[in-house]
Amino acid sequence: MQVMSATAITNPNASWLNTRGMWLGYLTSVAILHFILLSVPLFSTAMAWTLTHVVHNVGMYIMFHHMKGTPYPTGDQGDVRRLTNWEQIDNGHQYTPTRIFLTSVPIFLFFLASFYTFHDRAHVTVNLIALAVGVIPKFPALHKFRLYGINRY
């Protein structure tokens, strides 16, 4: 694993999410998370679903919308060090299959969580907030947007 790549692909972060097996691996990880939460005897099924949804969206926010730059030195001399992972996907092109997939997973989880919690008011409120956290940062209009300079540097 030479940490410096020697090809024209200067930022592997742009393309690693397009690789084979990513979608299935991602859904498998969500399923594993869900089963871990279901196994905890304290949580009811409804609680486990809401927690899956919330933990997934918070984790996704931290990984894609909070951490900036790359965990390895890239060949583009730091062009992307101020960009979050979401903004680096496919070098900034919008509406690509990866982006559509990653946007639809929180939405899908929201539907599942609402269903399994019998649309209980408290659960739906929490799930709606989690949905907002999961989907709003992915809007194309918010590409490279920083609210009040938070997370700019």
Next chain:
Amino acid sequence: MRIIISACSVVRDPRATPKPLLQQSSWSSLWHLEAETSEAMSNGSAGSRPPDMTNPGRPRAQESFPEPPLMKAVFTHLSYGILILLGHVCDFLRKLGMKRDPYTEALKNEDLFKMNLDFEMFFTRNIYRRIRDCWNRPIASAPGAYTDLVDRVSDDCNWTFRYTGTKTNCLNLGSYNYLGFAENTGPCADAAYQSTLDYGAGTCSPARELGTLDVHKKLEALVARFVGKPAALVFGMGFATNSMNIPALMGKGCLIVSNELNHASIVTGAKLSGATVKVFKHNSVKSLEAILRRAVTDGQPRTHRPWRKILILVEGVYSMEGSLAPLPEIVQLKKKYKAYVYLDEAHSIGAMGPTGRGVCEYWGVDPADIDIMMGTFTKSFGAAGGYIAANQDVINYLRGASHSTTYAASVPAPVAQQIITSMTIIMGDDGTKEGEKRVAQLLDNSRYFRQRLTEMNFIVYGNEDSPVVPILLYEPGKVTSFSRELLKKKIAVVVVGFPATSIVEARARICLSASHTRDMLDYALKEINEVGDLLLLKK
């Protein structure tokens, strides 16, 4: 009339006659060239596939890049997920002060200028560092078929290494020693030794000042003759040949169309030149044609003026994939769209083609069709440095305009002598059949090794005739274990993973050599077979 027709039917079209099977008794028969082959190719239309020069009756050599199997890809992603999670946990514990290692100790040093490299070094610190004993292994002998690896152990999980003082003699499957010239005995070594006595070790000057020796003149003439171009220019460093000469040839207002997987030297040269760079999908003629069409019709970005020059940058053999650029189609495209072709033969000069003249000879492409041929002496000639071969006026221009000839020291005389001697041997000008033998041995080794691996159900990329054999390993754990297990069996291999390759395509890259004998390869194959069973690497 019937007599004439029956007489004519006796004289059969030689192309229709089935060719006899090759006998392996003489080396030249392995590369059996026939007049009919070249005739067939010159008559062939632009769209037809030229027959394989090695065996006229045989179809074009197969290239295969099977997609990763889905379950392996999913497990690879999950492996990296676990590693990243553990890495974050370790970083968190380090911040809390609960984990102390050389990294935290180094951070305590107040005098050290703290660059904010925390996240950028995440991968190196948490993943690469754990397994870095598989890379940068020092060797203590010539990198021939066998090489001495310096033994080292780590007491602190690969933060530091300690040399035990011993060496292990290992079978070398990682060096770019294609024709086996990495020897410290023999005619090349003797000639280089004599050259050191005559000229000393260095030239102490760039080529444009006092650094051009008579050896360089001889070498340039020899390289031009070897490659089939009118003139050539040699440089002291292979990487610098690309990165310093592409800027001399291209500038603002020019377009560079470069393959996705081109080497860092080409990418650096393209960036330094100031030209517009477009990238086409690896070996995809369709992608290249689409880009060329667009470029020719649209012109330059804002002004829509025609491009000053369009240069297509390809490599002969891609060392990470083992694939060959489809030269005949690329030459066709370049003629259609009036572009230029720059061919980087770093891994293919000496290693491909019936007499080792590179991919042009392999594909049967006329060297006059390739505008600029570049290559390095590092791989097949056992030396160092690079060359550019082109028309006389291009070489005359480069002699003055190249950054290398102006600022970088020229090829040292012993190195130039090594190249001259090895090239003479390859061409057969020394009167022996040694060169022919080596080229044929390399092809035999490449085909045999790849065929045996495929029979054993390993997933192997690349062209059947290329001396680079990547075995796909996928998971990061298997990458590490493959390297370590083979080292225990005294076989040295090079493994590559993310981010140098795609995240699901980590591989072991085996470079075959003419100095490998059948026995060595059989031993290697036996051990690789066992490790493959142990690590579940097979289909």
